[in-house]
Amino acid sequence: MYSQxxxxxxxxxxxxxxxEGELVINIGPQHPATHGVLHLVVTLNGETVKKVEPHLGYxxxxxxxxxxxxxxxxxxxxxxxxxxxxxxxxxxxxxxxxEKAMQIEVPTRAQYIRVIMDExxxxxSHELWWGALAMDLGAFTPFFYAFRxxxxxxxxxxxxxxxxxxMNYMVPGGVMADIHPSFQQKVKDFIKLFKSNIDEYDELVTxxxxxxxxxxxVGCLSKEDAISYGCTGPVARGSGVHxxxxxxxxxEIYKQVEFNEIIETAGDSFSRxxxxxxxxxxxxxxxxxxxxxxxxxDYQAKTKAVLKLPKGEFYTRVETARGELGVxxxxxxxxxxxxxxxRSPGFSNLSALDHMVRGSKIGDLMATMGTLDLVIPDIxx
Amino acid sequence: MQPLTKKVKQVxxxxxxxxxxxxxxxxxxxxxxxxxxxxxxxxxxxxxEQTRPFAKVFRGLHVLNRDEEGREKCTACGLCxxxxxxxxxxxxAAERVRGEENLYREERYAxxxxxxxxxxxxxxxxxxxxxxxxxxLSETFAPAxxxxxxxxxxxxxxxxxxxxxxxxEYEKAKGERAPATQ
Ligand code: SF4
Ligand code: SF4
Numbered sequence: 001m002y003s004q005x006x007x008x009x010x011x012x013x014x015x016x017x018x019x020e021g022e023l024v025i026n027i028g029p030q031h032p033a034t035h036g037v038l039h040l041v042v043t044l045n046g047e048t049v050k051k052v053e054p055h056l057g058y059x060x061x062x063x064x065x066x067x068x069x070x071x072x073x074x075x076x077x078x079x080x081x082x083x084x085x086x087x088x089x090x091x092x093x094x095x096x097x098x099e100k101a102m103q104i105e106v107p108t109r110a111q112y113i114r115v116i117m118d119e120x121x122x123x124x125s126h127e128l129w130w131g132a133l134a135m136d137l138g139a140f141t142p143f144f145y146a147f148r149x150x151x152x153x154x155x156x157x158x159x160x161x162x163x164x165x166x167m168n169y170m171v172p173g174g175v176m177a178d179i180h181p182s183f184q185q186k187v188k189d190f191i192k193l194f195k196s197n198i199d200e201y202d203e204l205v206t207x208x209x210x211x212x213x214x215x216x217x218v219g220c221l222s223k224e225d226a227i228s229y230g231c232t233g234p235v236a237r238g239s240g241v242h243x244x245x246x247x248x249x250x251x252e253i254y255k256q257v258e259f260n261e262i263i264e265t266a267g268d269s270f271s272r273x274x275x276x277x278x279x280x281x282x283x284x285x286x287x288x289x290x291x292x293x294x295x296x297x298d299y300q301a302k303t304k305a306v307l308k309l310p311k312g313e314f315y316t317r318v319e320t321a322r323g324e325l326g327v328x329x330x331x332x333x334x335x336x337x338x339x340x341x342x343r344s345p346g347f348s349n350l351s352a353l354d355h356m357v358r359g360s361k362i363g364d365l366m367a368t369m370g371t372l373d374l375v376i377p378d379i380x381x
Numbered sequence: 382m383q384p385l386t387k388k389v390k391q392v393x394x395x396x397x398x399x400x401x402x403x404x405x406x407x408x409x410x411x412x413x414x415x416x417x418x419x420x421x422x423x424x425x426x427x428x429x430e431q432t433r434p435f436a437k438v439f440r441g442l443h444v445l446n447r448d449e450e451g452r453e454k455c456t457a458c459g460l461c462x463x464x465x466x467x468x469x470x471x472x473x474a475a476e477r478v479r480g481e482e483n484l485y486r487e488e489r490y491a492x493x494x495x496x497x498x499x500x501x502x503x504x505x506x507x508x509x510x511x512x513x514x515x516x517x518l519s520e521t522f523a524p525a526x527x528x529x530x531x532x533x534x535x536x537x538x539x540x541x542x543x544x545x546x547x548x549x550e551y552e553k554a555k556g557e558r559a560p561a562t563q
Contacts, residue, residue, distance in 0.1 A: 074466035077504040141415045148424045155436075162438040168504045176505075177438065204414050209407045 021045055029058045033136050033366045036376030038350075040365075047361050052354045060380045067340040072098050072172060072307040075337065080166035082342065083378035085125040088117050088157075089320040091170035096251060097327045098172040098307060101314040109297040110174035111252045116187070116290050117157075117169065118318075119283040123194070124153040125321035126276045126283075129373045133273070134205055136370040137214055142205055149197060152190045156183065172307060174300030187291050191284055198281065206277060215270035219356040219368030222267055229355065230348035233323025234279065235372055238272035240265035245319035257286050272371040308335055322346055322373055346378040439520040440503045443496055443534070444541050444554065446515050448486055451543040454515035457491040464510035469500035487513075496539065498523045498532040519556035 027033070027040040034040065037058035043051040063082060067075040076094040080087035092114055099106060106114075131146030154164040159180045161167035169176050180186075205211050221231070226239040236243045244261040246254040262278040264271030309331035317326040323345025330339040349372050357365045426433050435441070446454050457474035475492035477485045484490075508517045526532055542550035 070466050074464070074506065077466050077502060077506070081502075139411075151424065158439060159436040160438070162436070162440040162505065163503060166502065168440075168502075180436075180438075200414060204411055208411060210404055 022050060027365075029055075033369065034376070035132060035374065038374065038376050038379075042362070042365065044362060047363075049357050049360055049362055049365055052357055052365065054350055054353065056380050058380070059377050061377075063381045064340050064342060068337055071335050072309065072337070075340070076170060076172070077166075077168045079342070080168060081377060082344065082381050083320060083322065083325070083346070083375050084165060085128060085375055086121050086320040086322070087166045088121040088169065089318055090325065091168065092118060093316060093318040093320075093325050093327045095170040095172050096318065097314050097316045097329050098309065100316055101309045101312070101329065101331065102172070102303075102307065104173045104301050104303060106174055106252075107298040107301055108253070108295050110299050110301070112290050112294045113175050113179055113299065114170070115252050115254065115257075116287055116294075117161075117167075117175075119286050120153050120156065120187070120190075122283050122321045123280050124150045125373075126280050127153075129276060129321075129370075130201065130205070133367075133370040134211075136366050137211065139205070139211075142201070145197070145200065145204070149190075149194055152193060156186050156190065159183070159186065171300065171303075173303040174298065176300075178299045179294075184291055184294070187287060191288060191291075194280075194284060198277075201277070206273070212270060214364075214367055215268065215273055215371075217268050217270075218360065218364045219269045219371065220267050221352055221356050223265075225352065225355060226267070229352040231323070231352050232345050232348065233319070233321070233373075234262075234272055234275040235323065235349045235352070237262060238264050238275045238371075239267035243324070245317050245324050249317060251316070251318060253290075257289050259286050269368055269371040276373070306335055308333065309337070317343075320345060322375065322378065323349060342381060344378045344381065346372075346374050346376075350374055350379055435520040437520065440505045440518040441520050441522040442498075442518070443501075443507070443539055444517055444519045444556065445494065445536065445539040446517065447541055447543060449544060450483070451545040452482075452484060452486040453490055453540065454486055454513045455491045455494065456487045456489045456513055456515070457494075458489075458512070460510045460512060461507035461516055464506045465501075466504060466506065467500045467502050469497045469502075470507060471495045471497075491536065494536045494539065496534050498534055499529065519554070521556070 023044045025042050025044060027042055029037040029039040031038075039055040039058060041053040041055060042049060043053075061081070063078055066078060070078065076091050076098075079090045079094050083090055098104075127146040127150045131143035134140075134142035134146075157167055157169075158164045160183050161169040161176070221229075221235070221239045223240045226236045226241050231239070231241070232243050240263055242248075242261065242263060245251075246259075247261045259282045262275045262282060264275050309329065311331055311333040314329045314331065315326060317324050319325075324343065325345060326341075326343030328339075328341040328343070329337050332338040353369060353372065357368050360368070448454055457472050459472065459474075462468075462470040462472060471493075472491045472495070473493040474489050477488050477490055503518065505518055523532065523534075541554050544551040
């Protein structure tokens, strides 16, 4: 029998864990700033962060294993619960993998609808991140403003998809239902509302000197490190890495739309912030190009009732609001996958946290973590 | 630094001026924005006094349907349970005996039909799978409960009121999503 104290008495653990004046504290698993059940074991020297060790597993639901027992129609819906803020994009990735494997041609109308929905989801997700980041830094009001706009998007989703957050709108071969007759008008109203309000965001938060001095030069990540940690999405683009999947491996109709990939080279928290703010504007640009040109036609390709993937391995990737999401399916030719693996953006982005905050103050730890835009169920799955 | 592609847009950065470096004007500017919102339209509703109608396609609580003569449509074929990704549906089938023709439409019926609302992810696949239009998702959601067992909805909770004997309750429970009766 052993007790906790005996273990701590062991000399090598003693020396590595508590050098002179060092203090180990736990942040989480229940902590408002971790936005979920993330557990950080932080080693401090005074106020200086020496080491950050993320402990995962508190919200592990073994989605990958669960998917192995579900059919190719069913497993798509379970993946909404991974990155619930871009549930739509997750579904999209899974549906695309099945389509690629079965060589299903998706009708153009469905592709347009999918991309518009993806971009709306991206905006909604970035809105929430913006509000939550400001809240992490102690400003509460932006949170409400962000939710006001996000609510409009949720309403659009509800009207067309039938649910507000976990939309379950994608099916292999297209989308579940046609868009609501007032969908286009509602999206245009949203664009107008968003454009009139985004300036307020800039004035209230981006331009604020207090905010800038909390962000600039904090949590730096060099381009080389971003690549070697496998960071993707706005985190890597904030460090100057060209990694937007919509540009590198265009899927659906992203090849036809005109938009910029936003890149910042400074690599600090403020550049990650700017990348996301600008990305929202780019998303609006994409939606504006598509919303009036949704072609007539089917919204769903004709597929068999029971889907069977051919034997082999299939991989697709999409750009979610957080970065690159990869779906890898190994099929034995049956109705259920043999193995599924998701490459989630949050996991690699979190792994860079320790490197980013070493040597900075504990207050900056939260600011830096806020700019990583972590969704814990996405990391744990 | 050289941008990697032509499609890349680099974001510019300016140093702060002296006036900006004084925090006070910034605080007042922020305050001015937030205070101006007092006079703007309120985007919230004061739930539960006011409620907001759901969209017509909203996928909420399930309804087990009856036909226009008040007979249960479900034949306990189990297709909904098979289609369910969350394995939320369980049922027990029973044979209809003579004299029950006014209760059940077909020879087999569900003696027990349970949906665990804590497992359900409200995807609507059960509705899609049902060959008899016997189940659909209405635009209400499961109310809160103190106990887990309260979320296991039995047949008595899911079954729609009889349109012949309780027409008012039937209309209320029917909702917008109900499939057209045939
Ligand atoms: S809505 Fe989906 S999860 Fe819920 S019972 Fe029906 S099939 Fe199952
Ligand atoms: S609800 Fe429909 S699918 Fe489910 S058992 Fe009854 S008849 Fe079959």
